[in-house]
Amino acid sequence: MIDLANASLLLVAAVFAVSALCIGIAGWRLSGVADQLADRTGMGEIVAGALFVGAATSLPGAITSVTTALQDAPGLAVGNALGGLTAQTAFIAVADLFYRRANLEHAAASVTGLAQGVLLVALLSVPLIASVQPPVTIWGIHPASLLIPVGYGMGLRLLTRIKEEPMWSAVQTDETREEISETEDGEDAPSDRSLWLRFFLYAGVTAAAGYLIGEASIALVQKTGLSESAVGTVFAAVANSLPELITAIAAVRIGAVNLAVGDVIGGNAFEVMFLCVADFAYDGSIYEAMTDGDRTTGLIAMLMTTVLLLGMLRREKAGIARIGFESAFVLCLYAVSVGLIFLR
Numbered sequence: 001m002i003d004l005a006n007a008s009l010l011l012v013a014a015v016f017a018v019s020a021l022c023i024g025i026a027g028w029r030l031s032g033v034a035d036q037l038a039d040r041t042g043m044g045e046i047v048a049g050a051l052f053v054g055a056a057t058s059l060p061g062a063i064t065s066v067t068t069a070l071q072d073a074p075g076l077a078v079g080n081a082l083g084g085l086t087a088q089t090a091f092i093a094v095a096d097l098f099y100r101r102a103n104l105e106h107a108a109a110s111v112t113g114l115a116q117g118v119l120l121v122a123l124l125s126v127p128l129i130a131s132v133q134p135p136v137t138i139w140g141i142h143p144a145s146l147l148i149p150v151g152y153g154m155g156l157r158l159l160t161r162i163k164e165e166p167m168w169s170a171v172q173t174d175e176t177r178e179e180i181s182e183t184e185d186g187e188d189a190p191s192d193r194s195l196w197l198r199f200f201l202y203a204g205v206t207a208a209a210g211y212l213i214g215e216a217s218i219a220l221v222q223k224t225g226l227s228e229s230a231v232g233t234v235f236a237a238v239a240n241s242l243p244e245l246i247t248a249i250a251a252v253r254i255g256a257v258n259l260a261v262g263d264v265i266g267g268n269a270f271e272v273m274f275l276c277v278a279d280f281a282y283d284g285s286i287y288e289a290m291t292d293g294d295r296t297t298g299l300i301a302m303l304m305t306t307v308l309l310l311g312m313l314r315r316e317k318a319g320i321a322r323i324g325f326e327s328a329f330v331l332c333l334y335a336v337s338v339g340l341i342f343l344r
Helices: 009-041 043-056 058-068 074-097 111-131 145-164 193-222 229-254 257-271 274-281 293-316 327-344
Strands: none
Touching: 009 043, 009 111, 009 193, 009 229, 043 111, 043 193, 058 229, 074 193, 074 229, 074 257, 074 274, 074 293, 074 327, 111 145, 111 229, 111 257, 111 293, 145 274, 193 229, 229 257, 229 293, 257 274, 257 293, 293 327
16 A cells, blocks of 8 residues: 655645546547447447446546545545546536537437436435435445445446337437447457457556545645545546546547447446445445535536436537537536535
8 A cells, every 4th residue: 555644745746647647548548449349249339438438437436435435534535426426527518619510418419318317316316315314334334335336237227228229219410420430340450359458458557546546635635734525526536537538528529429428427327336335445334424515516416417418308509609508507517516615
């Protein structure tokens, strides 16, 4: 275990920055691999975004939440998980700036995308409810930590069924983008084994960097006087969420708008389970350690998600300065959430 407690603030900041850079680069590499795996497995861009990119690029955040919970820093663990939800949802709005044809909510509207958003809201409601109830534990684990992964697994199964037998579809317009394939064909196409090796390699890099982010975050709390919630919700969460930002921008630039949305919303659904693994690592109920500020961040994340879902249903083409009205509202909500963190 790396101990940064006696290191200088400059060294801690450098470790944090380099780790964030590694997470960003590995996450960008993951986007191309995940898109090819989506085509090889037949899952499609939305489900692949949830299962491959969403889960793999969420690894650094999961590692951060576990290591900080093990070291009795529940504020960092919870803040990292919930702050990641607001940051990553805001990244969809940022990606909207890079998609010039129409609002991203219009182009990427799909039944699986909507279902993912509903799944996220449902999963996030569980820890928020648990946080205001008595801290009941079974062998040191809160029942909510068992319910959330079960719900996530059922949600992925539902997504697959919805994709195979959709009972609703978005109206096709000139700006609607179908799922596209960027898989390399021909003799130069990588083998399945090569793709999986690259996938796990890049995922491993992000996981190792996530561990360093956790250690650096603990040191930042000690050296700067900032609260665990502030460091976790803003700094650690954004650093661990960089893969979602880079992959979302890279995806929209090649026209894979469904992969961009699936990556972020699917990653958010997976990120709720950070609280589960943190609860396993923490001595007590991690939900009991949630503050009013943490609950506010979680509720803002739910609000941001519902705004995006309403944007997919409304499907307005026009916007403000190349960005949709819903995306602009999402960015404003994120700014409010960050502001509230430092006003407490």
